[in-house]
Amino acid sequence: MMTTPGTGHDRAQIVAAKRQRQASRIAEAASAGIKVLLVKVLVLGIVDAISVYALFVLFAKQDWLVFGLVLVVTVAVNWIYFRVKGLPAKYLTPGLIFLLIFQIFVVGYSGYIAFTNYGTGHNSTKDDAVSSLILSAQERVPDSPTYALTVLEQAGVYSFLVTDPDGDISVGNADTPLKTVTDAETDGSGQAVGLPGYTTLNFADIVSNQEAIAAVAVPLSDDPNDGSLRTPDGSAAYLYLSDLVYDEAAGTMTNTGTGVVYTEDPSQGSFVAADGSELQPGWKVEVGLANFAKAFGTDSIRGPLISVTLWTFAFAFLSVATTFALGLFLAIVFNDLRMRGRNVYRVVMILPYAFPAFLSALVWAGMLNPQFGFINQVLFGGAEIPWLTNEWLAKFSIIFVNLWLGFPYMFLVCTGALQSIPGELQEAATVDGAKPWQVFRLIKLPLLLVSVSPLLIASFAFNFNNFNLIYMLTNGGPRDVTAGVNVGATDILISMVYKVAFVGANRDYGLASAFSILIFVLVALVSIISFRQTKALEELN
Amino acid sequence: MMVKKNGLLAAGAIAVAASLALAGCSAGSDSSGATSDADSSTLTVWVDADRAAVLKDAAAAFTKESGVKVKLVQKDFAKIQEEFIAQVPTGKGPDITIAAHDWLGNFVSNGVVQPVELGDTAADYQQVAVTAMSYEGKTYGVPYSIENIALLRNTALAPTAPATFDDMVAAGTAAGTEFPYLVQIGPEADPYHLYPFQTSFGAPVFGTNADGSYNPDDLTVGNAGGEAFATWLAAEGAAGRMSVNLTGDIAKEKFYAGASPFLLTGPWNVPDAQAAGIDVSVDAVPSAGGQPAQPFVGVQGFMVSAKTKNAIAANEFLVNYIGSEDVQTALYEVGGRPPALTAAFEAASSDPITAGFGAVGATAVPMPNIPQMGKVWQFWGVTEAAIISNQGDPVQLWQKMTADIAAAIQ
Numbered sequence: 001m002m003t004t005p006g007t008g009h010d011r012a013q014i015v016a017a018k019r020q021r022q023a024s025r026i027a028e029a030a031s032a033g034i035k036v037l038l039v040k041v042l043v044l045g046i047v048d049a050i051s052v053y054a055l056f057v058l059f060a061k062q063d064w065l066v067f068g069l070v071l072v073v074t075v076a077v078n079w080i081y082f083r084v085k086g087l088p089a090k091y092l093t094p095g096l097i098f099l100l101i102f103q104i105f106v107v108g109y110s111g112y113i114a115f116t117n118y119g120t121g122h123n124s125t126k127d128d129a130v131s132s133l134i135l136s137a138q139e140r141v142p143d144s145p146t147y148a149l150t151v152l153e154q155a156g157v158y159s160f161l162v163t164d165p166d167g168d169i170s171v172g173n174a175d176t177p178l179k180t181v182t183d184a185e186t187d188g189s190g191q192a193v194g195l196p197g198y199t200t201l202n203f204a205d206i207v208s209n210q211e212a213i214a215a216v217a218v219p220l221s222d223d224p225n226d227g228s229l230r231t232p233d234g235s236a237a238y239l240y241l242s243d244l245v246y247d248e249a250a251g252t253m254t255n256t257g258t259g260v261v262y263t264e265d266p267s268q269g270s271f272v273a274a275d276g277s278e279l280q281p282g283w284k285v286e287v288g289l290a291n292f293a294k295a296f297g298t299d300s301i302r303g304p305l306i307s308v309t310l311w312t313f314a315f316a317f318l319s320v321a322t323t324f325a326l327g328l329f330l331a332i333v334f335n336d337l338r339m340r341g342r343n344v345y346r347v348v349m350i351l352p353y354a355f356p357a358f359l360s361a362l363v364w365a366g367m368l369n370p371q372f373g374f375i376n377q378v379l380f381g382g383a384e385i386p387w388l389t390n391e392w393l394a395k396f397s398i399i400f401v402n403l404w405l406g407f408p409y410m411f412l413v414c415t416g417a418l419q420s421i422p423g424e425l426q427e428a429a430t431v432d433g434a435k436p437w438q439v440f441r442l443i444k445l446p447l448l449l450v451s452v453s454p455l456l457i458a459s460f461a462f463n464f465n466n467f468n469l470i471y472m473l474t475n476g477g478p479r480d481v482t483a484g485v486n487v488g489a490t491d492i493l494i495s496m497v498y499k500v501a502f503v504g505a506n507r508d509y510g511l512a513s514a515f516s517i518l519i520f521v522l523v524a525l526v527s528i529i530s531f532r533q534t535k536a537l538e539e540l541n
Numbered sequence: 542m543m544v545k546k547n548g549l550l551a552a553g554a555i556a557v558a559a560s561l562a563l564a565g566c567s568a569g570s571d572s573s574g575a576t577s578d579a580d581s582s583t584l585t586v587w588v589d590a591d592r593a594a595v596l597k598d599a600a601a602a603f604t605k606e607s608g609v610k611v612k613l614v615q616k617d618f619a620k621i622q623e624e625f626i627a628q629v630p631t632g633k634g635p636d637i638t639i640a641a642h643d644w645l646g647n648f649v650s651n652g653v654v655q656p657v658e659l660g661d662t663a664a665d666y667q668q669v670a671v672t673a674m675s676y677e678g679k680t681y682g683v684p685y686s687i688e689n690i691a692l693l694r695n696t697a698l699a700p701t702a703p704a705t706f707d708d709m710v711a712a713g714t715a716a717g718t719e720f721p722y723l724v725q726i727g728p729e730a731d732p733y734h735l736y737p738f739q740t741s742f743g744a745p746v747f748g749t750n751a752d753g754s755y756n757p758d759d760l761t762v763g764n765a766g767g768e769a770f771a772t773w774l775a776a777e778g779a780a781g782r783m784s785v786n787l788t789g790d791i792a793k794e795k796f797y798a799g800a801s802p803f804l805l806t807g808p809w810n811v812p813d814a815q816a817a818g819i820d821v822s823v824d825a826v827p828s829a830g831g832q833p834a835q836p837f838v839g840v841q842g843f844m845v846s847a848k849t850k851n852a853i854a855a856n857e858f859l860v861n862y863i864g865s866e867d868v869q870t871a872l873y874e875v876g877g878r879p880p881a882l883t884a885a886f887e888a889a890s891s892d893p894i895t896a897g898f899g900a901v902g903a904t905a906v907p908m909p910n911i912p913q914m915g916k917v918w919q920f921w922g923v924t925e926a927a928i929i930s931n932q933g934d935p936v937q938l939w940q941k942m943t944a945d946i947a948a949a950i951q
Contacts, residue, residue: 120912121650124630132652132847136679146660203857204608207582210853232658233856281652371786389728389785389930477728481927481938484945486919503919506912507626 044081048074073097114513117287120506121280122269129270129283130246133253137244141227144239148191149231151206151213152198158209159198160218160229162237163191171195172218178229206234244279253279291514301500304487309522312492315398316463320456322403327410328448332440335418346415353408361472364401389478391489398490402469406459417451418444453534460530461523470495493519583610584851584858586843587625587638589618595871599862609854622647629653629846636849637859642673642840645681646912654681655847657856662864670881672753673840673907683859684842684881685872690734690807691836691901692824693814698802702822706738706829710782713802720801721782725789730925732918733908734805735774736837740906742770742830746917747909757913757950762921763943766830771928771939773829778929785926808877808898823897825904836901837908840881916949 051074058067077097080089116122147162152171159173161184169192172178184192194200206213217228220239227241243257251264253271262271262279270282296302330349334342352360367374368387376385387397421444429439470476476491476499486499497519501512588596593615600611614635616624622644628634630653640648648654656679663671663680670684692709694702698716703709713721724734732739739745743766748759761767777783796804797817804810805826814821826834843863845855862868869885872878879899880886890896908914924942928935 120647123626123651123653128630128848129652132655135655135847136649136652136677138656139679140658203606207607207609207851207854211850214852232660232853233860234853235857236660238658238660280650366788366790369786369788369791371784372791475729477923479729479923481920481924482933482941484920484941484948499919503915506915 040081044078047077110513111517113509114291114517115286115288116284116510117269117282117290118284118510119501119508122282122284124281124283126264126269126283129281130253132281133244133271133279134242134246137242138230138240139243141239141241144227147229147237147239149235149237150191150193151201151231151234152195153201153205154198158201158213158216159195160216160231160237161192161195161198162229172229174216174218177219177221203234210234287510291510294511295514295518300485303483304485304491304496308487308491308493308496311395311490312464315395315402315492316460316466318399319402319406319463319466320460322399323406323410323459324414324452324456326403326407327412328414330407330411331414331418335415349411350408352404353412357405357468358472360405361401361469364397364404365473368397388474391478391480394474394478394490398469398473401473402463402466405469406463409459413452413455414448417448420451421447449534454531457527457530457534461527464492464523464526465494465519466492467494467498471498493522582608582851582854583612584637584854585612585614585635586858587614587616587621587635589621589639590615591875592639592872595868595875598871599865599868600858603858603862607854607857609851609858611858625846626651626653629848632848634846634848636846636851636855637843638846640682640842640844642682642684642842643908643910643914645674645676645844645910646914648844649676649681650912653847654844655849655852656681657683657845657859659683659860659864662860665864665883666881667883667886667903668753669838669902669905669907670840670842673838673910674842675752675754676910678752678754682842682844683863684840685863685869686841686876686878687881687886687899687902688807688839688841688878689836689898689902689905690737690805690826691898692826693796693804693806693811694822694824695796695799695802695804696820696822698799702824703803703827706741706827709803709827716802718799718801720795722803722805723787723792723796723801724783724805725787725792726783726785726926726929727788728785728926730785730922730929731789732921732925733837735925737805737826737834738773738829739767739770740836741826741828741832741834742766742773743832744770745835745906746914746921747911753907755909755911755914757911760943760947760950762917762946763940766832767939767943768936769830771935774925774928775931775935778931783929785930808879808894811894812877821894823894823901825901833904835905838902838905839908841878842881913950917946920945920949 051070054070055067055074058070077093080086080093145165147160147164150161152159152161157173159171160178161169161171161181162178163169163186167190168180169182169184169186170178170180171184181192181195183196185194185196187193201209213231213234217230217240218237219228220226225241227239229237230240231237241256243255245254245256246252247254253262254260255262260273260277262273265272266285267287268278268282269285269287271279294301296305333339334346334349339345365388368376370376370384370386370389373387375387376383386393388394425443425447426439429443434442470490470492474488474490476488476495478490479486479488486503487496491499493515497512497515501508501515586596586600593613596611596613600613604610616639618639621638621640625634625638625640626648634653645654659666659671659680666684667687670687671680674680674682674684692702698718699712701712703712710721725731726734744762744764746760746762747755747757748761750756774783792804793806793810793813795801796806797814797819799819804814811821811823826836828834843859845852845859849855864882866882866884866888869880869882870888873880873885873889873895877895879895879902880889886899890899920942924938927933928938932938
């Protein structure tokens with residue numbers, strides 16, 4: 001580097017060099033801009049192509065709601081990325097779209113389900129229910145013979161050429177009842193395989209037209225009560241009678257055997273007879289607030305609801321309190337510089353957190369077995385303490401196991417928070433003559449709570465719905481068998497909902513969704529109130 | 542370049558279609574566009590992992606014979622019931638699924654399956670399997686296996702099969718082991734494993750119709766036999782021979798360790814017992830109440846979706862391929878469950894373990910496949926647990942349970 005002041009010639013050179021550098025920078029930026037633009041056009045082109053394709057498909061399906069949504073989103077995306085301004089939107093849009101699809105929509109859909117009767121027996125549309133009822137109503141006439149079948153086709157109409165066990169050959173189609181024929185071609189075994197003027201279909205032809213052929217019903221005679229021939233597999237025909245007749249105009253199903261008329265009831269989503277009996281399956285309909293009425297109005301649910309709600313709050317609160325107390329205590333102990341081998345202890349402390357909670361709960365359930373479990377056998381010398389089968393001990397066990405599972409998290413969180421509190425504060429307090437307990441209570445704890453309290457609230461919300469632990473450890477038990485309700489002493493709201501909505505073969509998604517809305521309201525209320533309270537703490541800083 | 546672009550487009554289209562389907566808006570079963578591969582001559586079959594390998598050969602033979610392609614989709618067996626019920630209405634479900642017979646009531650009341658016509662082949666299956674696969678007088682599935690519990694005996698500790706329950710207790714006591722016999726119970730009891738004892742008192746859960754199907758209006762569990770069974774349970778609990786602390790895992794471990802000559806269990810625990818060096822024999826469950834001790838039979842098979850567009854191909858594949866002796870035998874060889882087809886079962890009976898379980902299964906009763914059964918379990922188990930733990934008068938508890946079940950299935 002020259003230290004002498006440069007001449008004018010030198011200065012001109014320097015300026016020129018600078019300009020050159022500037023120009024090259026601009027050129028570079030411009031070319032980068034072109035690259036970026038190219039990538040943008042390409043990616044948007046792909047997105048638009050996919051959207052247009054999806055729009056075609058949806059248009060063909062006449063699914064107008066989704067069609068409109070896809071259209072709006074596509075237009076919005078193009079507008080956002082072709083604007084020069086609005087940089088934040090360009091970063092946020094992809095995430096927002098996924099948030100809409102995978103979070104907002106799912107939550108909204110669950111909310112919508114709460115107002116329907118979606119569940120066992122009401123899981124599809126009315127058309128599906130009708131066709132399923134008609135399918136199941138086909139009853140093979142008892143002791144009727146198996147007919148060997150050849151499917152024939154003439155001018156697009158399918159006919160059945162059948163040979164009965166006696167060797168008699170007849171032919172018929174959906175419009176003309178079966179009549180005996182004599183001029184059929186037969187194979188060696190005497191089964192008819194063809195008829196002059198008709199095309200015989202082989203299995204491949206049958207498979208490619210199977211929907212039409214499976215729907216063919218050839219009347220046995222002019223009397224519909226004799227039943228009709230149908231084929232399940234294209235090679236044999238059987239005589240069926242349907243015991244349900246559907247009248248679309250009147251919206252009724254009539255059982256031909258008993259004469260009972262089932263009328264369509266749009267409010268229940270099923271066919272209902274005069275005596276209140278229903279045909280299964282029904283279909284899904286909106287039922288308004290009926291699920292909420294059921295949640296509060298059914299005795300078997302309303303009875304335990306109060307005690308379960310209280311226990312849920314107690315469980316969540318005690319879980320947070322105990323894990324936080326133990327975690328904080330250990331964090332303070334291991335934060336002391338005079339402690340040797342702190343890191344070894346810390347690693348050991350984290351271990352319960354490293355095991356999957358499912359596994360831990362199952363292992364604990366085994367260890368707490370009154371007769372064969374490790375706890376009673378080894379620690380209590382063979383005493384049969386009913387850890388999981390006595391109501392109060394089961395509650396204690398749940399909280400104890402949750403403490404074991406949860407304290408390492410609090411230990412980690414508190415260790416971090418403690419290390420962020422400046423050491424001078426403690427020194428200053430000690431100089432002013434504060435006792436260690438006072439230092440902790442008046443200085444450390446409030447400062448700690450500023451950073452930890454949101455986590456405590458989150459932990460509360462998590463434990464409020466801690467289904468895994470309850471399900472794995474006690475399955476909600478022990479149950480009072482004299483109560484006659486499927487709710488046990490350690491059931492929390494979420495596990496009770498699981499039992500109410502999914503027990504046995506009856507799924508009631510509508511009721512379960514209604515309950516989840518109620519649980520959401522409870523958790524949201526608690527969280528809002530708690531966050532309000534923690535605002536006060538933040539004024540410390 | 543063009544190819545690549547098309548590939549991208551197709552991939553994108555599939556992604557969009559998938560996300561739309563995820564968003565639950567795949568209205569109708571129109572197979573245009575998004576799922577253009579849903580060609581009418583492809584059968585989609587849901588199977589669990591163990592069965593998939595066997596069905597591959599059957600599917601290949603079927604395709605060769607008929608030209609219909611078979612697509613096997615592997616599913617977790619435990620999730621099939623839920624997924625089948627959820628997916629069939631959308632039109633995206635399979636044509637055929639593997640299923641357990643006790644799901645049938647649920648499938649029928651949701652309208653997701655259609656009857657299968659076994660025709661004259663119905664007589665080729667064991668009667669109990671066809672009965673299990675029938676609901677309201679119609680057959681909905683082609684069975685392939687039968688599964689039930691029986692009495693596993695450690696021949697080193699008990700050389701002869703016990704004739705009655707008392708004989709078993711006497712033999713178990715004479716053996717001098719920790720437990721005279723082992724039945725897994727657990728904190729909420731285990732009605733499935735206790736059921737043969739219950740039936741030996743003449744107290745099945747539901748009465749049966751003439752055709753062997755269950756009648757939900759005839760709740761027989763609370764009859765005099767049921768009360769006798771409850772009293773007997775309380776006595777066994779008081780004697781310490783039955784305990785709610787004895788979970789399935791503990792009962793198994795104890796038996797493998799030689800702590801009892803008898804274990805009431807299914808074929809699924811036999812390999813482990815043999816690996817533990819125990820010479821096991823499979824015997825009938827001894828009667829405690831004087832009548833035959835009939836355990837529940839679980840039948841597995843294949844069912845056809847109500848919304849299949851391939852009804853004829855599906856029926857042909859099930860009745861003539863899954864129902865063939867070769868396939869049934871091959872399925873037995875992977876799963877070890879006795880085959881449902883009589884001819885295949887007779888061939889499999891050369892193995893004494895299979896023959897033993899099969900002999901018990903032939904006289905057993907199918908687990909009820911009526912939806913009402915779902916309401917029974919929740920009261921049944923905890924009541925048995927309370928009786929075994931002697932938490933009250935057994936007859937009163939049993940009658941309370943009967944009343945609760947009756948109220949729940951209204």
